[in-house]
Amino acid sequence: MKKKYPDVRLLVVIFFGPDFQIFGETIDEIMESYVETESEYAFRNLKKQTAQLLAMESDTELNNIMSELAENQFRPESWGETWRSFLQKVLQHLPE
Template sequence: MNSSELYPEMDHLFTTYFGQDFDLFGETVPEIVACYKKDGPYHYEKLLRELGAFRQEHPNDLDTAFKPFRRGFRPEGWGYTIASFLDEIQRILSE
């Protein structure tokens, strides 16, 4: 199985909301994630579970494992590491 099959909500978030046209959903990571949460009120809890499972599965190779999810948006360009970017997403979804 590939990453999009194992983690379909992560794939949806990163393909749609953090893809090439991410600026349509907001100008900051919190705005983009809030838009996702508003648009998919029944999906964000699944995304939280997927993010937790992904991080547990890749504790030592998070940057490498995240590469299939890069869709035009580079968290590093916004001052995030992959770990801090995922932390931010989880924090916002948990609010």
């Protein structure tokens, strides 16, 4: 999965990982930092990978994949989100 979704993995492990405060305190703030830090190429890849994940109908499958990618560095429940709602918020913050 790490090879199939590298940009999603980078986002959850680095930007939302244990040191997330470097980038902000909320999903909105952290995504603003991501957009300021990463390239347009990274946005396109993240958008594509996130859309692929959200296209999965099974929440169980999505949760399993995302848990594997996050490597216990991030859990959306502690932010009041599910994996699906978290990914939807991520998509909303990416430039067109």
